[in-house]
Amino acid sequence: MGESDLGLAAAVSIALGGMIGGGIYAVLGVVAQITMAATWAAFVLAGVVALCAGYSYNALNSLRDAHGGSVSFVQCHLGNTTLAGMVGWTLLFGYIGSMAMYAFAFAEFAIALGLPDGVVGLPMRPVVSVLAVAAFVGLNLLGAGSTGAVENVLVALKLSILVAFGILGLVYAYGFSATPVDLGLDRLTSADPIVAAAISFVAFQGWQLLFYDQESIEDPAETIRKAVYISIPVAVAVYVLVGIVTVTLVPDALTSTPHVALKDAAATMLSPYGLASLGAALLSMSALFSTGSAINATLFSAAHFAKGMLTDDLLPDHIGDAEADGVPERTVVLIGAVTAAFAAVGSLNAITSFASLSFIIIFGAMSALALRQRDSDAVHPVPPAVGAVGALGFFPLMLQNLWTREPGTFYMVVVIACAVIAVEVLYFEREYLEREVARIEATVPESVDSD
Numbered sequence: 001m002g003e004s005d006l007g008l009a010a011a012v013s014i015a016l017g018g019m020i021g022g023g024i025y026a027v028l029g030v031v032a033q034i035t036m037a038a039t040w041a042a043f044v045l046a047g048v049v050a051l052c053a054g055y056s057y058n059a060l061n062s063l064r065d066a067h068g069g070s071v072s073f074v075q076c077h078l079g080n081t082t083l084a085g086m087v088g089w090t091l092l093f094g095y096i097g098s099m100a101m102y103a104f105a106f107a108e109f110a111i112a113l114g115l116p117d118g119v120v121g122l123p124m125r126p127v128v129s130v131l132a133v134a135a136f137v138g139l140n141l142l143g144a145g146s147t148g149a150v151e152n153v154l155v156a157l158k159l160s161i162l163v164a165f166g167i168l169g170l171v172y173a174y175g176f177s178a179t180p181v182d183l184g185l186d187r188l189t190s191a192d193p194i195v196a197a198a199i200s201f202v203a204f205q206g207w208q209l210l211f212y213d214q215e216s217i218e219d220p221a222e223t224i225r226k227a228v229y230i231s232i233p234v235a236v237a238v239y240v241l242v243g244i245v246t247v248t249l250v251p252d253a254l255t256s257t258p259h260v261a262l263k264d265a266a267a268t269m270l271s272p273y274g275l276a277s278l279g280a281a282l283l284s285m286s287a288l289f290s291t292g293s294a295i296n297a298t299l300f301s302a303a304h305f306a307k308g309m310l311t312d313d314l315l316p317d318h319i320g321d322a323e324a325d326g327v328p329e330r331t332v333v334l335i336g337a338v339t340a341a342f343a344a345v346g347s348l349n350a351i352t353s354f355a356s357l358s359f360i361i362i363f364g365a366m367s368a369l370a371l372r373q374r375d376s377d378a379v380h381p382v383p384p385a386v387g388a389v390g391a392l393g394f395f396p397l398m399l400q401n402l403w404t405r406e407p408g409t410f411y412m413v414v415v416i417a418c419a420v421i422a423v424e425v426l427y428f429e430r431e432y433l434e435r436e437v438a439r440i441e442a443t444v445p446e447s448v449d450s451d
Contacts, residue, residue: 010152016234028246053391054232091362093416103295172269194393195401349406350406366387
């Protein structure tokens with residue numbers, strides 16, 4: 001073990017850092033709009049499916065020489081480079097969607113802190129989102145990073161803020177408010193919590209980043225296994241606490257200003273102490289810090305992931321130099337540019353849905369892949385089956401929700417997905433297509449002469 005190897009505490013911090021903070025600030029309003037008082041149930045359900053997917057990742061990681069995450073699992077267990085590449089591309093777009101979601105939330109809370117909604121007729125939300133992404137692209141180009149110790153401190157700070165938010169909210173609900181805590185049990189018989197769980201799925205994707213950095217983790221297979229099983233339940237607990245408090249204290253804000261409802265909840269819970277404005281400001285600053293750090297960490301991880309794909313010839317060479325020290329600059333800039341475009345033109349619902357769909361596909365596929373290995377002693381069939389069936393159920397329900405409630409978002413997601421799949425097929429089957437084009441061209445003159 002080297003001195004720089006990360007232990008269990010750092011691994012848990014990395015996993016939680018990818019989930020806690022940016023995710024809850026960005027997705028809570030979207031989820032609560034669908035299922036309101038049963039928001040907690042949506043987070044629990046999504047967490048269960050994510051935990052089963054985590055089991056599947058751990059099981060696949062312990063079999064043969066498949067260390068490296070989803071792409072490596074497909075290459076090792078299926079031997080299909082094209083399918084592995086398409087999995088990698090889907091993950092990369094999921095990361096881009098996640099960063100766009102964080103950038104959207106970053107701008108919303110920046111405006112809540114006092115930035116104007118618009119300047120000379122130009123809406124500020126897209127401008128701030130783009131500037132935030134550009135700033136973190138610049139930081140990554142300068143080589144800014146964080147050590148395991150720093151990550152521990154940052155995640156501890158995020159957790160402390162959200163747990164304090166939840167505790168103070170419960171104190172207000174039971175000590176100052178006449179409104180009882182509503183758990184929305186009557187909604188559990190509807191499909192709303194399941195739809196909301198599907199949309200919230202992007203908030204549970206951070207743990208799988210551990211599988212792409214195994215060379216820097218002490219006893220990686222065992223440490224990552226424990227970190228996954230610790231981090232996901234902790235994230236679920238925090239999301240449930242924050243969700244219950246926010247829905248109880250500010251249900252109207254979740255309807256009128258869903259993207260920044262946490263700010264209104266913080267103001268409400270501190271109002272008996274005359275600190276409403278301070279509470280709103282502190283929560284907004286916490287949101288800026290959390291979503292900003294989430295953009296930075298995800299960009300760093302996505303760029304390293306893309307470099308690995310470049311090395312394996314799963315991305316075009318002009319996207320970046322696989323031999324570069326650190327992450328290729330072109331790769332960082334390109335990922336940042338696509339993220340900025342998503343954040344500028346997309347709605348938060350569209351961005352969140354697109355990112356969640358990407359991770360639903362990948363987590364479901366990895367669960368199905370683990371289920372194929374059920375004859376191995378390392379794989380119990382139940383968790384992978386739950387993960388695969390859960391993802392299979394989430395996918396059509398989310399599409400139906402988009403089609404019913406936001407047809408514009410539905411068409412946007414479909415167009416983006418079709419474009420991505422078309423580009424993937426053109427890239428990975430390019431040699432076959434080139435041969436077919438050459439064959440057709442060779443037969444054309446013969447056909448013309450015969451006429």
